[in-house]
Amino acid sequence: MLDGSTDYDVLIAGGGNAALCAAISARRAGARVLVAEGAPRFYRGGNTRHTRNMRCAHDAATETLSGPYSEEEFFDDLLRVTGGRTDEALARMMIAESKEMLTWIVEQGVRFQPSLGGTLSLGRTNSFFLGGGRAMLNALYRTAESLGVEIVYDAEVVDLAIEGARFRSATVRHAGKDVSIRAKTFIAASGGFEANIDWLKEGWGEIAENFLIRGTPYNRGTVLRMLIDRGVMQIGxxxxxxxxxxxxxxxxxxxxxxxxxxxVVFGIVVNRHAKRFYDEGEDVWPKRYAIWGRLVAAQPGQIAYIVFDAPSLELFMPSLFPPVEAETIGELAEKLGLSPAALERTVAGFNAAVRPGTFDHTALDDCRTEGLEPAKTHWARRIETAPFYAYPVRPGITFTYLGVKVDRAARMVMADGRPAANMFAAGEIMAGNVLGQGYAAGIGMTIGSVFGRIAGREAARLVSSASQSPEAA
Structure with missing residues (x-):
């Protein structure tokens, strides 16, 4: 139970991967650490609970990775998905540091499984957590607790006392009371604002009402908003x-x-007018899956439909919900609430444009369309074998990129360009430094792990140096 009587070296807001990496790193460096997780214990960990893998650079194949993934290739992939909208110095530093994470995070109790193949195409680049994100998270919590990190749940940071560029204390709402917590340093690892629909509307307008939030309902951006309001530079x-x-x-x-x-890559995607609107085969899925939320958001009613036929049914990981099924395209359209004539016309036009090729769902194959707008440049096969299937889809928001600016030490930067005296950030709350747009599978966990470890290390170092030189405090 929080009572405000203890002074901590490091206060961490958040309870996911970034927060735990920061807590462990700081504690191993000798700091007294408190983690304030806004969610109940069962829902602890934010979006980390739903993750599966992490992208790290490595020089050679391992027991869990099928081949090397160089720092330069990682950076090239990042440039491709972001269109160059990234802080190159920070990104390159993160990628270099990621090479150590595969060993460091295993030392914290996390286990990986053998590499995966199939449609994910990630066996060489991404390490998959044995048991998924929740198992990974539980391992980090066990390690943090065994080291003496103090953790409190249902503990939302609702106010921050910041003087100039220096953090003094935080007000934490816990067990129906507001408690003032003093700490020498503060690490914000509390995620983005994707669960705050009103904030999403500030950027997206009313269409945000039709968005679904893939992750935790607790990421409302409370800490992020306070930091920006109190003079921390925003980015993104x-x-x-x-x-x-x-x-x-x-x-x-x-x-x-x-x-x-x-x-998506195995069929066509149509809007509620039964019209295609983008190339479903533009690139391998891990480099393109995160563009489809925005694409669907731009369609009427923020809804679309993935249409495919029987040969593709078992080539991908299915949804929790069964696909809509019908014996004809017209019947499928009726079940989806689309115009049968319009969908039949779209499918017929697509089928006529498909050119023969050698289908290979693991590579950029030569199955394409010709004379069709938009084209489908890979994995184009005629949709002609009953039964026919469809999934209705909406934009699923995982996390937002608007966040706080940080430097190479994960230290926040104030709006006037000064480094904060004792405030750090890690994870989704600062992901916009690396991700100006776009996404590559597993990079969110890379950002959280790398910057979390740095933030904890640097916060502990600051506390240690201040104790040896009191005038620095």
């Missing part, structure tokens, strides 16, 4: 985010990975 575009196409039947919040749909 409020409309940029990790947004994927998820099953439209998913719950408003916390649907997680099982509502994501990976079948």
């Amino acid at each position: 575009d409020p409309t940029q985010c990790h947004a994927v196409a998820i099953d439209a039947r998913a719950p408003k919040f916390d649907g997680g990975i099982i509502t994501r749909l990976d079948c």
Whole structure:
């Protein structure tokens, strides 16, 4: 129970991957650490609960990775998905540091499984957590607790006392009371604002009402808003985010990975007018799946439909919900509430444009369309074998990119350009430094792990140096 009587070296707001990496790093450096997790214990960990893997650079194949993934290739992939909208110095530093994370995070109790193949195409680049994100998270919590990190749940940071560029204390709401917590340093690792629909509307307008939130309902951006209001420099575009196409039947919040749909490349995607609107085969899925949330958000009613036929049914990870099924395209359209004539016309036009090739769902194959706008440049096969299937999809927001500016030490930067005296940030709350737009699978966990470890290390170092030189405090 919090009572405000203890002074901490490091106060961390948040309870996910970034927060735990920061807590462990700081504690191993000798700091007294308090983690204030705004969610109840069962829902602890924010979006980390729903993750599966992490992208790290490595020089050679391992027991859990099928081949090398160089720092330069990682950076090239990042440039491709962000269109160059990244802080190159920070990104390169993160990628270099990521090479150590595969060993460091295992030392904290996290276990990886053998590499995966199939449609994910990530066996060489991404390490998959044995048991998924919740198992990974539980391992970090066990390690943090065994080291003596203090953790409190249902503990939302509702106010911050910041004088100039220096953090003094935080007000934490816990057990029906507001408690003032003093700490020598503060680390913000409390996620973005994707669960705050009103804030999303500030950037997106009323269409945000039709968005589904893939992750935790507790990421409302409370700490982020306070930091910006108290003089920390913000970075990023409020409309940029990790947004994927998820099953439209998913719950408003916390649907997680099982509502994501990976079948776009195997069929066509149409809007509610039964018209295609983008190349479904532009690139391998891990480099393109995160563009589809924004694409669907731009369609009428923020809804679309993935249409495919029987040969593709077992080529991808299915949704929690079964696909809509019919014996004809017209019947499928009726079940979806679309114009049968319009969908039949779209499918017929697509089929006529498909050119023969050698289908290979693991590579950029030569199955394409010709004379069709928009084209489908890979994995184009005629949709002609009954039964026919469809999934309705809506934009699924994972996390937002508007955040706080940090430097190489994960230290926040104030609006006037000064480094904060004793405030750090890690994870989604500062992801916009690396992700100006776009996404590559697993990079969110990389950002959280790398900057979390740095933030904890640097916060502990600051406390140690201040204790040896009191005038620095």
